[in-house]
Amino acid sequence: MTDELLGRHKAVLPDWLALYYADPMEITHGEGRHVWDAEGNKYLDFFGGILTTMTAHALPEVTKAVSEQAGRIIHSSTLYLNRPMVELAERIAQLSGIPDARVFFTTSGTEANDTALLLATAYRRSNQILAMRNSYHGRSFSAVGITGNKGWSPTSLSPLQTLYVHGGVRTRGPYADLSDADFITACVADLEDLLGHVRPPAALIAEPIQGVGGFTSPPDGLYAAFREVLQRHGVLWIADEVQTGWGRTGDNFWGWQAHGQNGPPDIITFAKGIGNGMSIGGVVARAEVMNCLDSNSISTFGGTQITMAAGLANLAYLVEHDLQGNARRVGGLLIERLRAITARVPEVKEVRGRGLMIGIELVKPGTEEANPEAASAVLEAARREGLLIGKGGGHNTSALRIAPPLSLTVAEAEEGADALERALRSIQ
Ligand code: PLP
Numbered sequence: 529m530t531d532e533l534l535g536r537h538k539a540v541l542p543d544w545l546a547l548y549y550a551d552p553m554e555i556t557h558g559e560g561r562h563v564w565d566a567e568g569n570k571y572l573d574f575f576g577g578i579l580t581t582m583t584a585h586a587l588p589e590v591t592k593a594v595s596e597q598a599g600r601i602i603h604s605s606t607l608y609l610n611r612p613m614v615e616l617a618e619r620i621a622q623l624s625g626i627p628d629a630r631v632f633f634t635t636s637g638t639e640a641n642d643t644a645l646l647l648a649t650a651y652r653r654s655n656q657i658l659a660m661r662n663s664y665h666g667r668s669f670s671a672v673g674i675t676g677n678k679g680w681s682p683t684s685l686s687p688l689q690t691l692y693v694h695g696g697v698r699t700r701g702p703y704a705d706l707s708d709a710d711f712i713t714a715c716v717a718d719l720e721d722l723l724g725h726v727r728p729p730a731a732l733i734a735e736p737i738q739g740v741g742g743f744t745s746p747p748d749g750l751y752a753a754f755r756e757v758l759q760r761h762g763v764l765w766i767a768d769e770v771q772t773g774w775g776r777t778g779d780n781f782w783g784w785q786a787h788g789q790n791g792p793p794d795i796i797t798f799a800k801g802i803g804n805g806m807s808i809g810g811v812v813a814r815a816e817v818m819n820c821l822d823s824n825s826i827s828t829f830g831g832t833q834i835t836m837a838a839g840l841a842n843l844a845y846l847v848e849h850d851l852q853g854n855a856r857r858v859g860g861l862l863i864e865r866l867r868a869i870t871a872r873v874p875e876v877k878e879v880r881g882r883g884l885m886i887g888i889e890l891v892k893p894g895t896e897e898a899n900p901e902a903a904s905a906v907l908e909a910a911r912r913e914g915l916l917i918g919k920g921g922g923h924n925t926s927a928l929r930i931a932p933p934l935s936l937t938v939a940e941a942e943e944g945a946d947a948l949e950r951a952l953r954s955i956q
Contacts, residue, residue, distance in 0.1 A: 530553065561932055563585060572940060572944050573932060573933065574931070576931055579739070580803075582842060582846065583851060589841045592841070594837055594838050597612070613836045615836070623781060631810055632827075632830070635829045635830055637665075639666075639830075640809035647820065648794075650821055655687060656688075656727060657689070658732040659676050661692045663676040664677065664741060673685075674688055676696060679921070693732065693734075693754075695750055715754075716757060732764070736772045736786065737772050741924050742919075743881055743929055748788070752789075755790050773802070774852075774934075779856055795812070796812045797810070797811050801934075803838045808836070809830075849935070851935055858884065862941040867879045873956075876890060877889040884931060890902045902926070903920075907928070909950075915944055
């Protein structure tokens with residue numbers, strides 16, 4: 529059955545559409561932190577549909593809100609007043625920490641970042657963008673054009689000029705062996721130097737923890753230090769919170785908050801988990817920045833009632849059940865457990881992360897060399913153990929990525945860690 533679907537998939541979909549596993553699976557349904565494939569196998573989901581299932585699969589509160597909304601109206605376009613969209617925008621504006629915030633809804637993270645680039649370049653009248661090495665911001669013409677890793681930015685001839693800043697990758701490059709404080713000093717000096725050589729760029733776009741880049745994280749404080757430099761040079765800061773938002777990192781609601789209280793970013797982009805799988809993306813910015821566009825615009829499906837209903841119910845559940853706190857507690861236990869398990873595994877270079885966003889970097893034993901083959905083997909072995917995990921993309925396929933729904937229980941964290949331990953042992 530799956531083979532037949534795979535044949536049809538390959539005949540009609542692009543070759544570059546990423547598909548996990550040598551023998552790809554069809555997922556047919558889910559509940560809580562589990563999903564089932566078409567052959568009836570049950571899996572503990574430690575990747576949550578690439579961090580899109582933020583609360584839980586088939587969460588009754590979201591299902592009810594969506595079906596009730598579908599029974600009233602699915603979509604009327606934003607040409608008419610739309611109550612669920614206003615309500616969700618109010619919640620997100622308040623949670624963003626940005627004063628006098630305005631919210632624009634899109635249907636994906638890519639389109640959110642595209643919009644942020646449109647805003648920043650229009651506001652600053654510059655087509656120069658700063659981005660981090662090893663970053664990923666989506667797959668549109670402009671988002672791929674600024675992505676700092678040729679492994680996943682293949683062909684865009686976007687006219688944006690992008691300059692890549694040090695600080696995205698901690699484990700490799702000239703600053704690899706520095707202490708946290710010295711690393712920040714070196715990256716800030718590099719940024720100062722760069723800004724001394726070029727016309728003022730419109731913005732720096734950065735993921736507080738790099739998602740597709742293998743959950744790599746700079747030391748706390750880097751972005752606060754960057755922001756001070758950027759402000760002096762009149763450069764906006766866009767925080768791409770597509771993966772790090774909504775409490776996923778446990779300690780904070782947004783990833784940028786780990787870097788200190790030097791004020792919120794000028795622009796935040798979001799997507800992934802807010803709709804629990806319904807396609808919601810968006811941009812939050814100060815009114816002055818958001819309103820700089822000289823046009824009368826819409827996104828046809830951005831803000832549509834059915835997705836907004838899902839977002840409202842999902843966000844309400846997240847806040848009422850303190851899933852950020854759960855991510856901190858259960859994620860903390862899981863990271864500790866994974867560190868203990870992997871201490872004796874020679875392929876594991878480090879277990880890193882925050883909350884329920886955990887990366888495991890694999891190397892060839894006894895070396896610093898990336899080990900994508902081991903990562904693929906662990907992914908396959910974990911599947912055989914009934915566990916779904918992710919791995920990094922592009923050139924970072926040697927990192928395993930763990931990002932379960934934020935309602936993960938302690939028992940499930942232990943069950944997943946045990947399964948991962950067996951998977952790691954099986955590749956020895
Ligand atoms: N930004 C980040 C940090 C991402 O991880 C992704 C997707 O993985 C995107 C943007 C693009 O989002 P989407 O795939 O919803 O277009």
